[in-house]
């Protein structure tokens with residue numbers, strides 16, 4: 727199977743929340759294309775869904791630090807643009823950081839980065855309205871109250 731087929735096979739399990747069954751497909755995609763932004767994002771997202779937030783965090787930091795050009799050349803298959811995966815990676819990192827630190831203040835910069843990078847033409851899994859709602863909820867749950 728090529729990268730595109732592996733990702734799609736993984737997403738079928740992902741859609742029914744069967745994360746541990748989805749993971750081998752995403753990891754095979756990543757093994758064959760270590761710089762494929764789609765494979766990296768899906769492995770990181772699945773680590774998060776499986777509660778392995780530290781693994782997710784280190785993969786996301788490495789991904790965000792990798793130059794777009796390297797990621798563009800990282801996979802011959804057609805996926806969404808690199809910029810779209812980086813956009814969603816920032817918001818995923820917001821949730822991952824919340825899960826690890828339980829601190830809204832530490833996670834917030836990633837949500838802000840996500841909001842700053844949003845623009846027409848880039849795919850985002852979440853609407854802006856949904857993003858703002860999730861930020862507000864997180865602030866309520868994990869923020870320090872001003873006093």
Ligand SMILES: [Zn+2]
Nearest residue numbers: 729762801803
């Ligand atoms: Zn790929």
